[in-house]
Amino acid sequence: MVATTEAAPAGTARTAAYEDAVTIAVEDLPKLDAPVKMRTRGLKLWYGDKQALTGINLDIPLNRVTAFIGPSGCGKTTLLKCLNRMNDTIDTVRIEGRVGLDGADINDRSVDVVQLRARVGMVFQKPNPFPKSVYDNVAYGPRIHGLAGNRAELDAIVERSLRRAGLWDEVSGRLDGVATGLSGGQQQRLCIARTIAVSPEVILMDEPCSALDPISTARIEELIDELRENYTIVIVTHNLQQAARVSQYTAFFHLGRLIEVDGTAEVFQSPRHAMTEDYITGRFG
């Protein structure tokens, strides 16, 4: 079902080939070197009448970093939000298909969405700390989920999370300072600390570095690499070098379809689909 490896001819023919491309079938999914943590099967999503996802089949491996790439508007954020049901908050959204976490359907009526979001945390494109103190930002998740029995435990969680996010040295002296006073890069690392303070199993990151300078970006990439040992990570990025650097698996999307998914090295060095090749070589997108 996947298109040929030959590059399509330039111009209209190539565009036509893009339009004909279909989303990857289950049997074409790559072999993974790790157990599946999350999986989608035939996932379709509509915003009102407009279809944004057209039957996505995708496996997300445990303790690996999976990168979502693709041109703007292809549905990366939409798919990411399906993984922890953040789309529930939009009234016009209609979803078909299955999204599994450890084999259980997360859209099942028995699933508590609050608990699901504790297991599948999210870091957003724009840093969005609460306008409270640094401490309260990190402590918020543990507090609402009742993860700390007393203040000392909470302190420990906050410190551990900030350390893991590589922010402790910079903010340990001003935990009571308001978080919106931090720099953009610090804020984003704070948001990551806030997410890992809840001890999720999966962390979804939607272009976490798009608003950051190269140094902050490098720190967060380092951080992602460290976090991989304990967490399953999905990252959306427009920065292909970043995808190549931090991820083990890469999925390429176009117009709501999953065009190609494989090990990151394979996707970048020998893409199977012409569209992927065009995208990563900068010929479109």
Added chain:
Amino acid sequence: MAGAPTSLHMGAAAQRRLRRRYAREFRFKAVSLGALGLMALFLVGFIGGIVAKGWSGFVTTEIRLDVTYSERHVDAGDPAGGGFRPIVVEALRKVIPEATERDDMRALLGLVSNGGFVAVRDAVAEDPSLVGKAVEIWVPAASDIDMLVKGHVDRGLPEDRRRTDDRTIGFVDRLEAAGDIRATFNWDFFTTGDSREPELAGIGGAVLGSFWMLLVTFLVSFPTGVAAAVFLEEFAPRKKWVDVIEVNINNLAAVPSIVFGLLGLAVFLNVMHLPRSAPVVGGLTLALMTLPTIVIATRAALKGVPPSIREAALGLGASPAQVVSHHVLPLALPRLLTGAIVGMAQALGESAPLLMIGMVAFIVDLPSGPMDAATALPVQIYLWADSPERGFVEKTSAAIVVLLAFLVAMNGVAVYLRQRFEIRW
């Protein structure tokens, strides 16, 4: 210059375009500035006029009496039951000894307000040991005398066209010459209720009435309005019926206040049989009127909270109710309170609905709770403005000053809250 590169933005034509643009800009600025000036002028004229007229309402004229509580008039066993008119006349005759005729007596008695006789009585009633002794008491002058002393009586008019005759004017001049007349700040104005006599009338009853009323209004409309707005904004599904409710709330905010008065009359008085003229009824009626304002203000405040904060909390696993109570409401609070205070200020200045529910009665006693009969500030202004006595003219202005002071204070609090607590992104 020949050979110089020509640009579309240089040269005579371009200069002309530029000049025209600046001319238009200048006219635009001039018109806006003119409008602002007009408004400032109006404001200064209005406030200035009210304050200039009103300030003398805060001042009252007092007459000094050298009172002797002789046993002839006051019985030590029952001091309050004495005859105080002769005592007052005797006191005044110490300054004007030749006033002995019947007409003179009448004129002397007319100098002192009814409240003056009460003051003379109360002094001895409180301290019966005064019987047989002499004391100095400053008592309020009658309203006509107050007006005369403040210069509101034209002495040039023929006697039969004035409220004060020549004889009285003569007496007043004598007292003034003797230093027995003074103007003092009228503290009683703030602590007493209404009266038929302008010099005794106070705004205290109306202020208390307005206070009880606004308390009821706030306690009813604030929680209800905020809760309704939170539901509409945060929890309600985007369905047809929500739109219908929204349109209706906006319409409700535009309904003339007198209609709310009619509603209050029909529901609270005729059906629920709550006491007439009571602040509780006024408060409930004004709550109906304020509710849409608060709902609209709250929704605007909630809309002002960036969606990224909601996403952040939801993404951490907060439930929708936690998102609202932990993040959205606290962040919306300054703007929400501002809206509520503006709504309360509107309610404070409202008179039409209160007329419908009978809060327009003449009430002397201070209300001690929302169930007591009372008036409110704007209604008191209306009542006084309607009174024929000259003395009520300045009381009306003084009451307006008090009402304006409250409104300015409330709006000041609103501005302060917004400046102090609003978080900006």
